[in-house]
Amino acid sequence: MEEDLRSLLQDLESLKGCVSDRYRIGSIDEMKQRVVSIVNLTKSGATRRSKVKDMSAEVVDSNPYSRLMALQRMGIVQNYERIRDFSVAIVGIGGVGSVAAEMLTRCGIGRLLLYDYDTVELANMNRLFFRPDQVGMTKTDAAVQTLSDINPDVVLESYSLNITTVKGFEVFMESLKRRFSQKSGQNSGVDLVLSCVDNYEARMVVNQACNELGQTWMESGVSEDAVSGHIQLLVPGETACFACAPPLVVASGVDERTLKREGVCAASLPTTMGVVAGLLVQNALKYLLKFGHVSPYLGYNSLKDFFPTMEMRPNPQCSNNACIERQKEYLQTKPARDAAAKAKLEAESSKNEGPLHMDNEWNISVVDDSEMDTLNSCGVSGALPEGLIHELPTAEKYHESLATEEKTVEDDLEELQRQLDALNAS
Amino acid sequence: MEGWDPSTKSALTQIPLLSTRAGPRDGAAWTQRLKEEYRALIAYTTMNKSHDNDWFRISAANPEGTRWSGTCWYVHNLRRYEFAIQFDIPVTYPATAPEIELPQLDGKTHKMYRGGKICLTVHFKPLWAKNCPRFGIAHALCLGLAPWLAAEVPILVDSGVLKHKDDESTSAES
Numbered sequence: 001m002e003e004d005l006r007s008l009l010q011d012l013e014s015l016k017g018c019v020s021d022r023y024r025i026g027s028i029d030e031m032k033q034r035v036v037s038i039v040n041l042t043k044s045g046a047t048r049r050s051k052v053k054d055m056s057a058e059v060v061d062s063n064p065y066s067r068l069m070a071l072q073r074m075g076i077v078q079n080y081e082r083i084r085d086f087s088v089a090i091v092g093i094g095g096v097g098s099v100a101a102e103m104l105t106r107c108g109i110g111r112l113l114l115y116d117y118d119t120v121e122l123a124n125m126n127r128l129f130f131r132p133d134q135v136g137m138t139k140t141d142a143a144v145q146t147l148s149d150i151n152p153d154v155v156l157e158s159y160s161l162n163i164t165t166v167k168g169f170e171v172f173m174e175s176l177k178r179r180f181s182q183k184s185g186q187n188s189g190v191d192l193v194l195s196c197v198d199n200y201e202a203r204m205v206v207n208q209a210c211n212e213l214g215q216t217w218m219e220s221g222v223s224e225d226a227v228s229g230h231i232q233l234l235v236p237g238e239t240a241c242f243a244c245a246p247p248l249v250v251a252s253g254v255d256e257r258t259l260k261r262e263g264v265c266a267a268s269l270p271t272t273m274g275v276v277a278g279l280l281v282q283n284a285l286k287y288l289l290k291f292g293h294v295s296p297y298l299g300y301n302s303l304k305d306f307f308p309t310m311e312m313r314p315n316p317q318c319s320n321n322a323c324i325e326r327q328k329e330y331l332q333t334k335p336a337r338d339a340a341a342k343a344k345l346e347a348e349s350s351k352n353e354g355p356l357h358m359d360n361e362w363n364i365s366v367v368d369d370s371e372m373d374t375l376n377s378c379g380v381s382g383a384l385p386e387g388l389i390h391e392l393p394t395a396e397k398y399h400e401s402l403a404t405e406e407k408t409v410e411d412d413l414e415e416l417q418r419q420l421d422a423l424n425a426s
Numbered sequence: 427m428e429g430w431d432p433s434t435k436s437a438l439t440q441i442p443l444l445s446t447r448a449g450p451r452d453g454a455a456w457t458q459r460l461k462e463e464y465r466a467l468i469a470y471t472t473m474n475k476s477h478d479n480d481w482f483r484i485s486a487a488n489p490e491g492t493r494w495s496g497t498c499w500y501v502h503n504l505r506r507y508e509f510a511i512q513f514d515i516p517v518t519y520p521a522t523a524p525e526i527e528l529p530q531l532d533g534k535t536h537k538m539y540r541g542g543k544i545c546l547t548v549h550f551k552p553l554w555a556k557n558c559p560r561f562g563i564a565h566a567l568c569l570g571l572a573p574w575l576a577a578e579v580p581i582l583v584d585s586g587v588l589k590h591k592d593d594e595s596t597s598a599e600s
Contacts, residue, residue, distance in 0.1 A: 165517070208517060416465065
């Protein structure tokens, strides 16, 4: 291709020599320039950088990691090169997931596991990452195509499957458990799971898998109207799991005749999705590379540029059994954690002995967080404000009474199947 | 439930409620749940037949009872429109409802997600969440699929997107 173009250039040059008309010479020069730009284009398409063995901090234009390694020199990250040891699973390669995957790829993450069952469509082009020429490819394959070009050092695994089905879930669990190197978490082969899915069912599945594996994960979401979003850190047993606080259920009693017809198609903006992906990956990097404060929850309201944060404790009555088990384990390790924290505190206090201020005119003293809790809670003592009731205990009671009632009718499963088949046949 | 029509309400009260909170990965508890699902489906089908309101056939497509398939039909202007139904029991069942699919209608209406999953978000998911684990497949058909068909089929037919199978064959012959 390049040779052809070069000979074309030579032909044009010799043609230029035969022509005397000034205007013709001008147009031949223009053609030559076009050929040169095509030659450059084909060249740029062909270069693909080779793998890099070690991350270097050398400041040269050809080093893909120089700006990242500078984080160490700036004192932000202690050991940036550790990023190559980490495996991150991204569930949902859509508007948020694909951008998060690109960010981690450019950061030089060790291994990325990508999950999605969808294909790229033209309707996705209002978001970042996917290109129109990838329409029809599975999102995971299209992502691997782009990401391996951007950074061949990253190990990419693509899983095109629906994790909410029984079969898909098995593959999902196995792929999370499979170890890539000797290190990594106790039960899991990945260091972090990022949920970038767009529906409640899939979030509940990620929650289930991570609760069972004791795997820390981060959840992300963008609202249907595309103007707000959130990220959340979930550490099984330590923070609220996704099932601990069920979404606010508003049974509005809709008449089927009044069902809105434009209800399904959600809005989306590349900006909101990009911001949420950025917040998510920033939090992930802080968590993995241990710098700064890892946000337990960060909201984003783009209309008012409001960023609420909060913390959520696990629900002791959570309906997810694996969550309850992780909560128990977390409580059991509390003494060890407390001892470690105390030792750390003592080590710090021994460093700077002596009072911070010589006089304390107003008798100001530091009160522990837990003391504050007890102080506050005696005022409330479990009583709810007017208008609120405890729904769960009554619901559970109802459940039990039904269960005892049902025990009396003990049918055979095959018999029941036969009965339904008979009804279906008639 | 204020906005629901009286016949749906009375049907709902007659479908037995379920009690076992178990999903397809819960072994013996799932078998128990499956029995309850069958009891509810048998009661609902029997009731529909006795009220001359038979509108679906459904049965487990695998021995584990994690995949279901069948048909449903809706009568509009005295003509019957029939569709294949299929759905998987999600791993997080019953915390999350089954996503009922009508593959023939995929791409024909935007009240549907990819793969022909009907949209249940507004009219059904809140009810399911509130009544977990008491609702089962029969309830999902009664409160999820039936209202969807009642809302969508007339519009699809009137707008010409959906053709009756008799019309389709004649147009193909001519």
